[in-house]
Amino acid sequence: MGFSRRDFGRMGGAALLSALAARGGTALAAGAGRASADPLAHVAPELRASAQQVLAMMASMPGFNDATIVEARKGGAAFVQPPLADVPVMERKVPGSRGQPDVAVQVINARAGGSRPGILHTHGGGYILGTAKGEVRPLQELARTLDCVIVSVEYRLAPETRFTGSVEDNYAGLLWMYRSAAELGVDPKRIALLGESAGGGHAALLAIAARDRGEVPLVLQALIYPMLDDRTGSTRQTPPFIGSVGWDAKANRYGWKSFLGVEPGGADVPAAGVPARVEKLEGLAPAFIAVGGIDLFVSEDIEYARRLTEAGVPAELLVVPGAYHGFDRMAADTPQARQFTGAKLNALRRAFGQPAV
Incomplete structure (x- = not known):
């Protein structure tokens, strides 16, 4: 399962943290080391496909530290959606x-x-x-x-x-x-x-x-x-x-x-x-x-x-x-x-x- 630029663009808050971590390998981890045996077991069926994508992005992350924040902020800026033309x-x-x-x-x-x-x-x-x-x-x-x-x-x-x-x-x-x-x-x-x-x-x-x-x-x-x-x-x-x-x-x-x-x-x-x-x-x-x-x-x-x-x-x-x-x-x-x-x-x-x- 892959993520498009549109997918990244609509992400916000913690979801974007996970995406950045997977994308660059230098951003922030948000879930490793704490999941149950099957982290999808309690996810609603309609949400499992998207949850699986998030988990895939979280698979190899180095974790939080102050040094990674600068790179994470740069990575997030790359996925800003273009504004609508009809709303000033x-x-x-x-x-x-x-x-x-x-x-x-x-x-x-x-x-x-x-x-x-x-x-x-x-x-x-x-x-x-x-x-x-x-x-x-x-x-x-x-x-x-x-x-x-x-x-x-x-x-x-x-x-x-x-x-x-x-x-x-x-x-x-x-x-x-x-x-x-x-x-x-x-x-x-x-x-x-x-x-x-x-x-x-x-x-x-x-x-x-x-x-x-x-x-x-x-x-x-x-x-x-x-x-x-x-x-x-x-x-x-x-x-x-x-x-x-x-x-x-x-x-x-x-x-x-x-x-x-x-x-x-x-x-x-x-x-x-x-x-x-x-x-x-x-x-x-x-x-x-x-x-x-x-x-x-x-x-x-x-x-x-x-x-x-x-x-x-x-x-x-x-x-x-x-x-x-x-x-x-x-x-x-x-x-x-x-x-x-x-x-x-x-x-x-x-x-x-x-x-x-």
Whole structure:
């Protein structure tokens, strides 16, 4: 089974890590050494072909270290999809938070004079990889589907920048979007957050920052298989079939260590960098959380939805049986991916006051 450029182009977050590792032999491993005897045994039948391709790419990888990140980032840039011609995109530099540098953002489907919904997007990549520019094509498609404006933040990556810096980058992007609503054609009362994997973790942290600072109202935090808890795979082990395809415990430990600057799972982890460690969740924006049933993040995502619900925050949770991390991009035409994507779109539509489909 082979992968085409189109296949690489639609991959995001952890799925791309695996592809880069297989492609160059110098990128990052995301699954070796932890799979059950048959890693496909718990994968939904419709997803097994794509899961097998991911596993094939993961067969010979050297593992994570700081030196491989530079090569991985270069490799990822080679597979960026060309943008759509009919959905406008512009890159802007916006003011950073106090004491922080200016931040680049990708602005998609903006049109002055309108009053359309807006999405502040944070990309995936384990906190160590990925770019906002690399997500332009799928975000154009999303903006066209929902007739909305999307701002995607080029936040600084770990380990060069810890969570304190990247969280401020994302907040700067959100605050600029809100204050520039008229210029962008955004309704400032209909702004949602959206992020996948580590971007979902960033979206959760951003929702907390927005609540605490009280400057930007939000209608939704859409967290797509979000990376929320540093203890997963470090001090909290999962069954071997969980995370056996794609992003695994070893990858998770490295991503969190890079992001936090300390070993994950311990008592010295700064709670401000880990959504699952934040004690008070009351008053947050309503949440939509979606994850696959064999994704490494499934238990932490279920737990976060439970805590939000018990804190009085409306939270919708979708767990797709037999689905691995990033399956919605790797196997977009399967029933599971269509269900997953449809639920995400309808959650955003409801938050925007649009009819569900």
